[in-house]
Amino acid sequence: MDFLKQLLFLLNFCFFTNLVQFADSSNRDAAILLGVKNSQLDDPLGKLDDWVGTTRNAPCNWNGISCDPRTLDVVSINLSSFNVSGNFPADFCRILSLQNLDLSNNSLVGPVTSDSISLCSYLQSLNLSSNYFDGKLPEFSTEFLNLTLLDFSFNSFTGEIPGTVVNLPNLQVLSLFSNLLDGSIPETLSNLTELTRLELAYNPFRPGTLPENIGRLTKLRNLWLPHTNLMGNIPDSIGNLVSLKNLDISNNSLTGKIPESIGGLKSVEQIELYKNQLSGELPGAFLNLTYLLRFDASENKLTGEMPESLASLSLESLNLNDNSLEGVIPDILALNPKLNQLHLFNNKFSGTLPGNLGMNSELEDIDVSNNNLEGPLPQSLCYRKKLQRLVLFENRMSGSIPESYGDCSSLTYVRIQHNELSETVPQGFWSFSGLERLEISNNKLEGSIPPAISNAKGLTKLVIFGNNFSGNFPSEICDLHELAIVDLSINQFSGELPLCIINLTKLQRFDIKENMFTGEIPKTISLWRELTELDFSHNRLSGVIPEELGSLPVLTNLDLSWNSLSGAIPKALAKLKLSKFNVSNNRLEGKVPIGFNAKFYLSSLMGNPDLCSPDLKPLPPCSRSKPVGLMLVGILSVLALILIGSLLWLLIRTKKFVAFGSKNKQSCKVISFQKVGFNEEEVLASLTSENVIGTGRSGRVYRVRLKSGLTVAAKRFWEVGRLPESERVFQSEVETLSQIRHANIIKLLFSCINEDFKILVYDYMENGSLGDVLHGEKGGVLLDWPRRFAIALGAAQGLAYLHHDCVPPIVHRDIKPNNILLDEEFRPKLADFGLAKTMHQDEDEGGQVMSRVVGSYGYIAPEYAHTMKVTEKSDVYSFGVVLLELLSGKSPNHSSFGENKDIVQWVTETAFLYPEQGNESVDGSFDIVCLDQILDIRLIPSAIEYQQVKRILNVALSCTSELPADRPSMRRVVELLKLHSSTHMK
The missing domain is CATH 1.10.510.10 (Transferase(Phosphotransferase) domain 1)
Known part of the structure; x- marks a missing residue:
C-alpha cells in the first residue's frame, strides 16, 4: 500500500508540474502575441479584438491562432486577409514552438531584413504574399533546415534572388512571382532538389537562360516562369522532370528547337510555350505524354508538319496558331474524345479538315482561320451541341454550310468569311439566342435574311458583305438592340430601309453600299449617338439628306454618293469632324456650305449639276439675285413666325400653356440626397438647348447656373421609348450614388421624377471629363x-x-x-x-x-x-x-x-x-x-x-x-x- 501511495503521489506531482509548464508556455506565447499586436500592427477591421490576455484558454482560442492540442503551444499564426498593416512583425518568431506563419493578403510594408527573418529560422512555412514589402530579398542562414514553403509573391521586392537560398535544403515551394526582381535566375536553384513548386513569373529579370541543370529537380510539379526574360535554348535536361504537371515558360524570348527530351515529361498535364521565338519542327516524342491535356506552342516560328504523336493524344486544348506549320491536319485528331479547343490559325495548313471532327468530343472552340484549307465543312463539328466559336475565315473552303449547323444553338461567335461557300444559309444559323458575332462575308452565299434573326438578341456584329443575298432589309433586325456593326454591302438587297432602324442606338458602323435600296434616309437618326461610319453609297435612295446627321457627335465617315438624293447639303454637316465625306453623283442643289467649300472636298461634290459655289471651280457660281418666289416664301415665313409668337404670348398670359420648367411641385417628385439651397423649379427652367454641355448613352447633361451663383449639372434621362433600358440605368445611378460618399466620386444632390421625365442633379465639374x-x-x-x-x-x-x-x-x-x-x-x-x-x-x-x-x-x-x-x-x-x-x-x-x-x-x-x-x-x-x-x-x-x-x-x-x-x-x-x-x- 505504501508503494501505491508513493506511486500515486509521483503521478499527481508530474501531472500538476506539466500543467504549470503548459500554463507558463501559454502565458509566454500570449505575451509575445499581445506585444506584437499592440506595438507592431494596425488592425482597422478589429480582427484581433479577441486577443485579450484574460480570456480562457488564451491564446489558443484567439482569432488566427492554432495550438498543439497536447502541449497547448502555439504552432500556427494565420492572419491572411485580416487587413492588418505595419512592418514585418518578426517578433512573432520569438514563439519557439511556431511552425507556420501566414501574413498573406494584408497591407504590410517596408523591407524584410536578414536580421529580422533570422528569428524565423525554425519555421516550416512562411507566407508573406500579397503585401507591399519592398527592398532586396533577405539572406538565409544555414539554420533554415525545416523551411518547406517560402512565398513572397505579389510584393515589390527588387534585386537578385540571394545565393543563400541554397541553405534551404528541404524547401518544397519557392514562390516569388509578381515582384520587381531584376537580377538573374541563378543556376543554383537546381540544387533545391526537394522543390515541388518553382514560381518566378512576372518579374523583370535580366535576360538570361533557364538553369542548365533544371532537370535535377525531379520532384518538381509546377514550373511557372512566364514573363521572366528567358532567352536561349530550352535545356535537354528538362526531360528529367518526371513529376512535372505544369510547364509554363511562355511569354519569353526562348529560341531554338523544342527538345526531343520533352517526351520524358511522363506526368505532365500542361505545356505552355507560347509567345517565344522557338523554331524548327515539332518533336515526334509526344507518345509517352499520356497525361497531357493542354499543349500551347502558339506565336513562335515553328515549321514542318503536325506530328501524329501529338495529334493522337487525348488533349483538351491544342494551340499551334501563329507559326509556319504546313501539311495536312492528321485525321487521327478527330478521334480525340476530350478535344474542346483547337487553335491552328495563321499557319500554312492545307487539305481538308478531318471529316469526323467534332463527332467524338464536345468541341467548343475551333479556329483554323488564315490557312490554305479547302473542301467542305465537316458535318459533325457541332455534333455534341457544344460548339461556341466557329472561326474558319481566309481559307478556300467550298460547298454549302451544312444543315446541321442550323441546329447548333450553342454558337456565340461565327467568322467564316473569305471562303468559297455557296448556296443558302440554314435558317437556324441566323437566329441563335446567344449569337454575338456573325461574319460570313466574301463568299458566294445567297437567299434572304429570315425574320427569325430577331431571336439573336445579343448580336453585336452582323457582317455579310460580298455575297449574293437579296430581298428586303427585314424589320426584325430592329429588335437587335445590341448591334454595333452592320455591314450588308455588295449584295443585291432592295426595298426601303424600315423606319425602325433608328432603334439601333448602339450602332457604330452601318454600311449598305452597292445594293439596290430605295426610299428615303430616315430623318430621326439623331439617336445614333455612337455612330462613327455611315456608308449608303451606290444605291437608289431618294429624298433629302437629313439635317439630323449633323448632330451625330462621333460620326467621322459619311458616304452618300451615287444615289438620287435631292435638296441642299445641310449646313449642319459642316459641324462634323469628318475624315471621309462624299455626296457626289446625286441630284443635290444649292450653295455648298462653307465648311465644304474647299478643294479638298471637290471630288466629293462632283456629279451634282445644280450645286454651286462662289469660288470652287468647276462648280458653277451661285447667283446673287434671289428669285421673287423665294422672297415671297421668306416674307410669308416671317409673318408666320410673328403670328405663332403672338399666339404663344396670349396663351402664356391666359395661363393655358404650361412650359416644361413651370410644372408645380406636385408634378415632380423630389428626393434630396444632400442639403441644397435651391428648388427643382429653378433647375427645370434651365434645361434648355443653350445650356447643353454633353449628350451620352443614357441622357443629356445641362449646365445650370442658379440665382445663388452656384452651378450644378443636371442629367435628363432619355425616355424609355428612346432607350428601353433608361429606367434600369436611372435606378442604378440613384441606388449607387445615394448610398456612397467619397471625395473621388461625384456627389448626387437630388432627383426629380414625374411621368414625363427623370432628372438627376450633381455637383458641377468645371473642367469637364x-x-x-x-x-x-x-x-x-x-x-x-x-x-x-x-x-x-x-x-x-x-x-x-x-x-x-x-x-x-x-x-x-x-x-x-x-x-x-x-x-x-x-x-x-x-x-x-x-x-x-x-x-x-x-x-x-x-x-x-x-x-x-x-x-x-x-x-x-x-x-x-x-x-x-x-x-x-x-x-x-x-x-x-x-x-x-x-x-x-x-x-x-x-x-x-x-x-x-x-x-x-x-x-x-x-x-x-x-x-x-x-x-x-x-x-x-x-x-x-x-x-x-x-x-x-x-x-x-x-x-x-x-x-x-x-x-x-x-x-x-x-x-x-x-x-x-x-x-x-x-x-x-x-x-x-x-x-x-x-x-x-x-
Whole structure:
C-alpha cells in the first residue's frame, strides 16, 4: 500500500508540474502575441479584438491562432486577409514552438531584413504574399533546415534572388512571382532538389537562360516562369522532370528547337510555350505524354508538319496558331474524345479538315482561320451541341454550310468569311439566342435574311458583305438592340430601309453600299449617338439628306454618293469632324456650305449639276439675285413666325400653356440626397438647348447656373421609348450614388421624377471629363505629369472605395476617361454609374454572369468579353487602360497602333522592344528609350519624373494582365501609387 501511495503521489506531482509548464508556455506565447499586436500592427477591421490576455484558454482560442492540442503551444499564426498593416512583425518568431506563419493578403510594408527573418529560422512555412514589402530579398542562414514553403509573391521586392537560398535544403515551394526582381535566375536553384513548386513569373529579370541543370529537380510539379526574360535554348535536361504537371515558360524570348527530351515529361498535364521565338519542327516524342491535356506552342516560328504523336493524344486544348506549320491536319485528331479547343490559325495548313471532327468530343472552340484549307465543312463539328466559336475565315473552303449547323444553338461567335461557300444559309444559323458575332462575308452565299434573326438578341456584329443575298432589309433586325456593326454591302438587297432602324442606338458602323435600296434616309437618326461610319453609297435612295446627321457627335465617315438624293447639303454637316465625306453623283442643289467649300472636298461634290459655289471651280457660281418666289416664301415665313409668337404670348398670359420648367411641385417628385439651397423649379427652367454641355448613352447633361451663383449639372434621362433600358440605368445611378460618399466620386444632390421625365442633379465639374481634357487641343498644357499622376491616384482611391469599403462591393463596369470628371482644381470624380453592379457575397469567385457585355470598346477586360462574367478585376483592367492613356496621351484604339492592336498590346510590345539596358535599376525594367516611345509627346521632358513613370508603367501593365488572378486589387493599386508618390517626394 505504501508503494501505491508513493506511486500515486509521483503521478499527481508530474501531472500538476506539466500543467504549470503548459500554463507558463501559454502565458509566454500570449505575451509575445499581445506585444506584437499592440506595438507592431494596425488592425482597422478589429480582427484581433479577441486577443485579450484574460480570456480562457488564451491564446489558443484567439482569432488566427492554432495550438498543439497536447502541449497547448502555439504552432500556427494565420492572419491572411485580416487587413492588418505595419512592418514585418518578426517578433512573432520569438514563439519557439511556431511552425507556420501566414501574413498573406494584408497591407504590410517596408523591407524584410536578414536580421529580422533570422528569428524565423525554425519555421516550416512562411507566407508573406500579397503585401507591399519592398527592398532586396533577405539572406538565409544555414539554420533554415525545416523551411518547406517560402512565398513572397505579389510584393515589390527588387534585386537578385540571394545565393543563400541554397541553405534551404528541404524547401518544397519557392514562390516569388509578381515582384520587381531584376537580377538573374541563378543556376543554383537546381540544387533545391526537394522543390515541388518553382514560381518566378512576372518579374523583370535580366535576360538570361533557364538553369542548365533544371532537370535535377525531379520532384518538381509546377514550373511557372512566364514573363521572366528567358532567352536561349530550352535545356535537354528538362526531360528529367518526371513529376512535372505544369510547364509554363511562355511569354519569353526562348529560341531554338523544342527538345526531343520533352517526351520524358511522363506526368505532365500542361505545356505552355507560347509567345517565344522557338523554331524548327515539332518533336515526334509526344507518345509517352499520356497525361497531357493542354499543349500551347502558339506565336513562335515553328515549321514542318503536325506530328501524329501529338495529334493522337487525348488533349483538351491544342494551340499551334501563329507559326509556319504546313501539311495536312492528321485525321487521327478527330478521334480525340476530350478535344474542346483547337487553335491552328495563321499557319500554312492545307487539305481538308478531318471529316469526323467534332463527332467524338464536345468541341467548343475551333479556329483554323488564315490557312490554305479547302473542301467542305465537316458535318459533325457541332455534333455534341457544344460548339461556341466557329472561326474558319481566309481559307478556300467550298460547298454549302451544312444543315446541321442550323441546329447548333450553342454558337456565340461565327467568322467564316473569305471562303468559297455557296448556296443558302440554314435558317437556324441566323437566329441563335446567344449569337454575338456573325461574319460570313466574301463568299458566294445567297437567299434572304429570315425574320427569325430577331431571336439573336445579343448580336453585336452582323457582317455579310460580298455575297449574293437579296430581298428586303427585314424589320426584325430592329429588335437587335445590341448591334454595333452592320455591314450588308455588295449584295443585291432592295426595298426601303424600315423606319425602325433608328432603334439601333448602339450602332457604330452601318454600311449598305452597292445594293439596290430605295426610299428615303430616315430623318430621326439623331439617336445614333455612337455612330462613327455611315456608308449608303451606290444605291437608289431618294429624298433629302437629313439635317439630323449633323448632330451625330462621333460620326467621322459619311458616304452618300451615287444615289438620287435631292435638296441642299445641310449646313449642319459642316459641324462634323469628318475624315471621309462624299455626296457626289446625286441630284443635290444649292450653295455648298462653307465648311465644304474647299478643294479638298471637290471630288466629293462632283456629279451634282445644280450645286454651286462662289469660288470652287468647276462648280458653277451661285447667283446673287434671289428669285421673287423665294422672297415671297421668306416674307410669308416671317409673318408666320410673328403670328405663332403672338399666339404663344396670349396663351402664356391666359395661363393655358404650361412650359416644361413651370410644372408645380406636385408634378415632380423630389428626393434630396444632400442639403441644397435651391428648388427643382429653378433647375427645370434651365434645361434648355443653350445650356447643353454633353449628350451620352443614357441622357443629356445641362449646365445650370442658379440665382445663388452656384452651378450644378443636371442629367435628363432619355425616355424609355428612346432607350428601353433608361429606367434600369436611372435606378442604378440613384441606388449607387445615394448610398456612397467619397471625395473621388461625384456627389448626387437630388432627383426629380414625374411621368414625363427623370432628372438627376450633381455637383458641377468645371473642367469637364478627363477624356475631354486629355484628348483636347490643350491636353498637354493643362495636364502636366504631376497633375496626371494626381488624377490617377484620386481615381484609384475612388474605385478602391467601391471595391473594398462598400458592402456589398460595387463594380463600376464602365471606367474610362469620359467617366472621370475633373473639378476646378482637376481633382477627379468617378461618374456615370448607370452600369454599376453590386457583387453579392453568395456569388462564387468566378464572378457574376451578366446577360450581356456592357462598357466601352478598348476598356473591357478580355475575360468579361469572352465569358460574360464580371468581377472587381474587370474594373482593374479598365483602370490599367486609363493609366496607359494618361501615360501615352493616346486613346485605347489609336490608329497609330496598327490594325487589330490596342493600347495594351502596343505598350507591351514597345516595352519589350526597348528592354532595360542597365543593371542598376530597382524600379522597373523600362529604360528612357522605351519611355520616350510611350510617353505623350505633349509632356515637357524636363518636368517628367522618369523613375516615377517607370513604376506607374509597371502598375499599369500589372492591371492589364490577361489573367484576372494576375491583376492587383484596387487597394493594392492605391498603395503602390502612394508608394511611388512618396518615392517621388523623396
